[in-house]
Every structure is written in structure tokens, then in C-alpha cells.
Amino acid sequence: MTSPEPGFGIYVHWPFCAAKCPYCDFNSHVRHTPVDQPRFARALATELAHFAERVPGRTVTSIFFGGGTPSLMEAATVAGVLDAVGRHWSVAPDVEVTLEANPGSAEATRFIGYRAAGVNRLSLGVQALNDRDLKRLGRIHDVAEARGAIELARRTFPRLSFDLIYARPEQTVADWEGELKVALDLAADHLSVYQLTIEEETRFADLFKAGKLIVPDADLGADLYEATHRVLDAAGLPAYEISNHAAPGAECRHNLVYWRYGEYVGVGAGAHGRLVHGEGRHATATEKNPEKWLRLVEAHGHGLVADDVLTLEEQGDEYLLMGLRLKEGIDLGRWEEISGRVLDPKRLADLTETGLVETVEDAGRRRVRATLAGFEVLDAVVADLAA
Ligand SMILES: C[S@@+](CC[C@H](N)C(=O)[O-])C[C@H]1O[C@@H](n2cnc3c(N)ncnc32)[C@H](O)[C@@H]1O
Ligand code: SF4
Numbered sequence: 001m002t003s004p005e006p007g008f009g010i011y012v013h014w015p016f017c018a019a020k021c022p023y024c025d026f027n028s029h030v031r032h033t034p035v036d037q038p039r040f041a042r043a044l045a046t047e048l049a050h051f052a053e054r055v056p057g058r059t060v061t062s063i064f065f066g067g068g069t070p071s072l073m074e075a076a077t078v079a080g081v082l083d084a085v086g087r088h089w090s091v092a093p094d095v096e097v098t099l100e101a102n103p104g105s106a107e108a109t110r111f112i113g114y115r116a117a118g119v120n121r122l123s124l125g126v127q128a129l130n131d132r133d134l135k136r137l138g139r140i141h142d143v144a145e146a147r148g149a150i151e152l153a154r155r156t157f158p159r160l161s162f163d164l165i166y167a168r169p170e171q172t173v174a175d176w177e178g179e180l181k182v183a184l185d186l187a188a189d190h191l192s193v194y195q196l197t198i199e200e201e202t203r204f205a206d207l208f209k210a211g212k213l214i215v216p217d218a219d220l221g222a223d224l225y226e227a228t229h230r231v232l233d234a235a236g237l238p239a240y241e242i243s244n245h246a247a248p249g250a251e252c253r254h255n256l257v258y259w260r261y262g263e264y265v266g267v268g269a270g271a272h273g274r275l276v277h278g279e280g281r282h283a284t285a286t287e288k289n290p291e292k293w294l295r296l297v298e299a300h301g302h303g304l305v306a307d308d309v310l311t312l313e314e315q316g317d318e319y320l321l322m323g324l325r326l327k328e329g330i331d332l333g334r335w336e337e338i339s340g341r342v343l344d345p346k347r348l349a350d351l352t353e354t355g356l357v358e359t360v361e362d363a364g365r366r367r368v369r370a371t372l373a374g375f376e377v378l379d380a381v382v383a384d385l386a387a
Contacts, residue, residue, distance in 0.1 A: 006262025007061035008089075009254050012044060012081055013268030014070040015290045018104070022138040022203035023165075027270030027288045028068040040290075041077045041298040045084035047267040047286070050302040052088030055263065057273050060089045062096040062254035064120075069137060071101035075113025082118045095160075096253045098123055103141045103149035111156045119161035121252075123192070124149055129179050133168050138203075150186050161190035161252065166224050167216045168196055173227050180231045187237070189250035193228050194243050195221060222376055229372060234261070242325045242375050259326045261319045261338075269293035269303065274318075279309045312340040317386045324382055329369025332359075347384055356381050 007315055016035055017028040019316045063085060065078065078099065085091065099114055101107050111122070128134045134142060141149075153160050160194040164183060196215060198208045207213035216224060229239060236269065237245040241259060244252065258262050266273035270288035274281060285306040287293040293303040310318070318341020323330035336342055348368065351357045356374035360367050374381050 006260035007253060007257045008055075008058040008262065009062040009064065009257040009264035010048070010060055010085055011264055011266045011268075011271055011273070012065045012070075012121065012255075013266065013271040013286075014065060014067045014073055015269040015288075015293075016072055017067065017069045018072065018102070019138070019140050022207075023199065025199035025202050026068065029290055035072075035290075037074050037077045038080075041080035043294050043303075044081050044267055046297050047302050048081070048084045048088055051264070051265040051267065051273070051275070053280070054277055055265070056089075057087050058263070060091045060095060062098070062257060064097075064254040065099040067100055069102050069107075069216075070099050071107035071110060071114075073099075073110075075110055075117050078114055078119065079117035096121055098252065098254055100125065101149070103146040105145055108149045108152050108316065110132075111152055115156050120157060121161070122153045122157045123252075124153060124160070124162040126150070126162040126183075127165045128168065129164075129182050129186075133171075137171060147186065154188065159190070159250070160188035161192060161246075162187065163192045163194065164194050165194050166228065167221050169214055169334060171216060171224070173220075173223050176224055176341065177227050177231055180228065180371070184231070184235045184237070189237070189247040190252065191232065191237060191245045192243055193232070193245060195225065218308065225376060226372070239375075240327050242378060256326075259322045261315075261322050281310045281315055283308050283310055312338065315339060315342060320386050321382050323369075324370050324374075324378060324385075327369065329357075329360075329367045332366040332368055335368075343385065347387070351381060351384060357385075 013027065015027050015029055017030055020028065020030055023218050063082065065073065069124045078271065082097070097119045099119045102125050103301070104178060121133065124146070127137055127139055129143055131142050131144070150160070150162065162183070198215065204213055208215070226351070232245045236247055239245050240251050244255065246252070255348040263276055264273055265275065266286065269285050269286060273284040275284065284304055284308065285298055286303040286304050296303040316335060319330060319335055319338050323335075332343060348357070348359065352359065352373070355371055357368055357370055360369065370378055371380055
């Protein structure tokens with residue numbers, strides 16, 4: 001259970017989508033004229049060069065193309081980015097290269113090109129396995145396309161994961177259990193299962209406020225969450241993170257870099273990074289608007305709009321926030337080193353007594369981790385421990 005070295009990851013944000021889903025507040029934009037992909041690929045390579053000067057000599061253990069919809073990237077754009085990574089850093093022989101894909105048939109035509117470029121893990125945004133709910137979620141694919149994309153992805157990539165969203169309008173526990181079983185029949189060894197969140201400034205938020213969108217209440221949400229764990233645990237895909245389930249050894253290494261509070265470069269519009277150099281751990285963020293980001297990179301070599309050195313307290317809070325999402329929890333000694341503080345024993349005892357966290361010994365190190373009940377109120381647990 002001891003966390004190995006977190007690794008060094010590269011996150012590449014592709015900020016375009018074919019259509020905007022009504023629940024989504026990610027940095028994704030719809031463009032009605034073609035995106036100049038060679039120009040974006042050059043800018044991504046330029047921004048990578050900027051970061052390579054700041055954190056040279058690392059070995060890249062994971063690369064993640066996230067979005068938006070990275071499966072709108074041409075294979076040549078993906079290959080250009082991977083070449084640039086290889087020019088600047090050494091790349092681990094078992095590097096994990098993930099690309100997020102939407103299940104539309106147009107996207108699937110590019111799978112073989114991605115594999116040839118070096119992508120070895122696909123993360124498919126399936127979201128639901130019934131057409132009524134896909135429509136309600138505003139998705140532009142149907143179940144038949146999702147099944148087709150899953151099959152093709154299984155034939156093309158060594159590793160496959162897919163995303164599902166639950167706590168949808170009118171969803172019952174029995175519906176959801178049935179759908180999870182279908183998913184398990186199709187699934188490879190990794191599933192990301194997210195509870196629908198009503199995000200501010202989305203169409204769903206407007207509908208929700210107007211009383212036109214009814215989603216499961218907190219009690220039903222908790223029942224759906226517990227059902228998720230029950231069904232996936234029994235199928236050999238336990239949660240290793242609050243929303244991520246995998247067979248042992250099939251965890252997403254890139255996401256583990258974030259949750260184990262490792263170092264990662266973030267390039268592309270609206271990407272975040274955490275880099276250790278000079279005065280300490282830097283939190284970086286780039287311009288969110290894709291065209292503005294492009295012009296910034298072309299003028300200055302990077303599109304950074306934030307580059308802050310984190311205080312020890314901020315680092316401690318971030319490690320708690322990220323690490324407690326993991327089933328393995330946080331290494332208490334590491335938290336104390338990072339934050340320069342000692343965790344208040346009374347708070348820890350109170351949270352333990354109420355069954356929200358537990359402390360375990362692992363290879364001589366003390367770890368604190370959330371229980372299943374703690375996962376359900378994780379924000380409150382983190383706030384309590386960080387106070
Ligand atoms: C930003 S998307 C990128 C992947 C791809 N564009 C897609 O949608 O399939 C990553 C994942 O976040 C999840 N997601 C986005 N907004 C959400 C929300 N409001 N509630 C729950 N999950 C959400 C979806 O499951 C989605 O697959
Ligand atoms: S959920 Fe995915 S496809 Fe939909 S708008 Fe967000 S990033 Fe784009």
C-alpha cells in the first residue's frame with residue numbers, strides 16, 4: 001500500500017468539443033470553423049520547451065491528453081506533441097500514454113493513428129448505457145456507437161477505461177445496478193464513475209434553479225454511491241480513488257501522479273501544473289481561451305497566466321485534498337514534512353471515532369485514509385483535518 005515515487009507526468013489539454021454538454025464546466029469550446037491543428041501542435045511543442053527549461057532532467061512516466069475532446073485531434077497533432085516530449089525529457093520505457101476519446105464514429109476512425117503515434121491507453125467518455133439518458137445528458141453519441149467504439153478500442157489499445165455518470169434524473173438503484181453490470185461485461189480493467197454534479201454557469205444549473213431538472217437527493221445519491229462500490233467490488237474492480245475503480249495494477253498512473261502529489265507539467269489552454277524548482281513548488285495555470293493562449297505562446301513561448309510558489313501550508317492542504325481521495329490515503333510523515341505542521345491528534349481521534357477516517361501502519365509509516373462513509377463526505381473531512 002506504500003505509495004511509490006509519484007512519477008513525473010505531462011498533461012496536454014485539447015480545449016475543443018463538437019458540442020457543449022449541458023452539465024460540463026470544463027474548459028471546452030465549440031468552434032464552427034476548422035481548428036488550425038498544425039499551428040496548435042507547434043504551440044504545444046513551444047510550451048513544452050518552456051517547461052523543459054524549468055524542469056530538465058526528469059523522466060516522464062505518464063502523458064495524458066485530456067479535454068475537451070482530444071479525439072478531435074488529428075493523429076499527426078498527437079504524434080507532434082509526443083515527439084516534442086521525447087526531445088526534451090527522457091521517457092520511461094513503460095510510459096503510460098492516455099487519450100480521452102468521445103465515442104462518436106468519426107473519432108473512432110482516428111484510433112489506429114493514435115496507437116501508431118504511441119497512445120497506449122484510451123479513456124472513453126461513454127457516460128450512460130441507455131439512449132434515453134444519453135439524450136438527457138445532451139450527448140451526441142448513442143449506445144450503439146459507444147459499443148462500437150469500445151470494441152474497436154479493445155482491439156487497438158493495450159489498456160482501456162471508460163467513464164460513466166450516475167445520479168441522473170429519475171435514476172433508481174436497480175436501474176443503475178443493471179447498467180453497471182452491462183458496463184462490466186464491456187469494460188476492460190478500469191472504470192471512472194462520476195456522480196452528476198450541477199456545476200455553476202451550465203445549462204443544467206439554470207434548469208435546476210428553475211425546477212426543470214430534478215436529480216436524486218442526497219440520500220438516493222448515497223445509495224447509488226454505495227451500490228457502485230458493491231457491484232464493482234464484487235466484480236474485482238474496487239475503488240482505488242473516490243470515483244475510479246480498477247483491477248489491481250490497472251490504476252491510471254497519470255492520475256496517481258496528481259493524487260500522490262507528484263510533479264506534472266500542464267500545457268495547452270487552461271492547463272494546470274505543479275513543478276518543483278527554484279524557490280519551491282510552483283502552481284502553474286495557462287490562459288483558458290484557446291485562441292488567446294495560442295497568441296500568448298507565439299509571442300512569449302508560453303501561455304502562463306499564473307505561476308505561484310505555494311506556501312508550506314498550501315502544499316499541506318493540497319496533499320490532503322488530493323491524497324485523501326485515494327483509498328491508500330496519505331502518508332502522515334510526508335504530510336508533516338510538506339506542511340511543517342503536526343496533524344491535530346484530537347481532530348484525528350474525533351474523525352476516527354465517528355468512523356470517517358482510519359489510521360493504519362504500513363511498512364513502518366503511518367497512513368490516514370478515508371473510510372467508505374468518509375468518502376461520502378470527503379470535503380468536510382478534508383476541511384476538518386486541514387483546519
Ligand atoms: C471533461 S470530460 C472529457 C472527456 C470527454 N470529452 C467526454 O466528455 O467524454 C471528463 C469526464 O468528466 C465527467 N464530467 C464532466 N462534467 C461532469 C459533471 N458535471 N458531473 C459529473 N461528471 C462530469 C464526464 O464523465 C467526462 O467523461
Ligand atoms: S463532457 Fe466532454 S464532450 Fe461534453 S462538453 Fe465536457 S469535455 Fe466536451
